[in-house]
Amino acid sequence: MDWYELVFELIDMRSFSNLWYWIALAAVWSSASHWILGVPYDMVARAARHGGRLEADLEALVRINVGRRLYIARVAGTGLVSFGFMVHTGLLILGFWYGVEFAQAVLLIALPMTLVTAISLRVAERIERKAPEGDALRAELSRLRLAIQAIGIVSIFVTALWGMYRNLDVGPFAA
Numbered sequence: 757m758d759w760y761e762l763v764f765e766l767i768d769m770r771s772f773s774n775l776w777y778w779i780a781l782a783a784v785w786s787s788a789s790h791w792i793l794g795v796p797y798d799m800v801a802r803a804a805r806h807g808g809r810l811e812a813d814l815e816a817l818v819r820i821n822v823g824r825r826l827y828i829a830r831v832a833g834t835g836l837v838s839f840g841f842m843v844h845t846g847l848l849i850l851g852f853w854y855g856v857e858f859a860q861a862v863l864l865i866a867l868p869m870t871l872v873t874a875i876s877l878r879v880a881e882r883i884e885r886k887a888p889e890g891d892a893l894r895a896e897l898s899r900l901r902l903a904i905q906a907i908g909i910v911s912i913f914v915t916a917l918w919g920m921y922r923n924l925d926v927g928p929f930a931a
Contacts, residue, residue: 770857770922771857771858771860771861771919772857772860772861772918772919772920772922772923773919773923777861780865781865781912781915782912784865784869785908785911785912788869788872788904788908789901789904789905789908792876792897792900792901792904793818793821793822793825793876793879793880793883793897793900794817794821794824794825795814795817795818795821795897797897797901799813799814799817800814800894800897800898803894804894811890814893814894815889815890815893818883818893818897821880822880822883822884823884825876825877825880826877826880826881826884829877840870843866844863844866844867844870846859847859847860847862847863847866848863851863857922860918860922861915861919864911864914864915864918865911865915868907868908868910868911871907872904872907875900875903875904875907876900876904879896879899879900882896883896
């Protein structure tokens with residue numbers, strides 16, 4: 757037995773039975789629900805408790821990140837959406853037509869994160885248009901965080917169901 761076989765026997769390289777995949781999935785959703793429009797949510801909570809300088813810092817950081825995201829969307833949005841559709845379509849075909857488990861695993865992370873990006877851009881446009889401050893801004897960020905967490909819960913649930921389905925070797929693409 758050579759080292760290649762030994763490594764692949766020791767470490768299961770299938771995505772849904774690999775602990776690292778589940779750690780990465782948890783890290784992606786944890787990060788997505790903590791960084792709301794590029795602002796750490798603990799900063800929102802501190803601004804609500806203490807106000808003053810923390811509130812001003814929060815408003816400035818949100819304004820900077822909203823402007824940055826909307827600039828990127830306006831300048832390169834069409835190209836990014838086209839590239840995103842190409843990647844998602846490729847993963848969908850590889851994963852569910854050809855049965856490549858890695859493509860399925862990546863798609864089950866990328867597709868809901870694309871929805872999170874779209875919702876975040878929509879909220880960023882609303883923040884730019886209305887320019888909320890104080891309680892109104894924190895409420896907007898809190899609603900966005902709640903929506904991201906809801907998408908994350910559904911995504912993790914669907915990924916877990918599909919992963920267990922594949923791990924039980926009863927899936928349509930079982931080896």
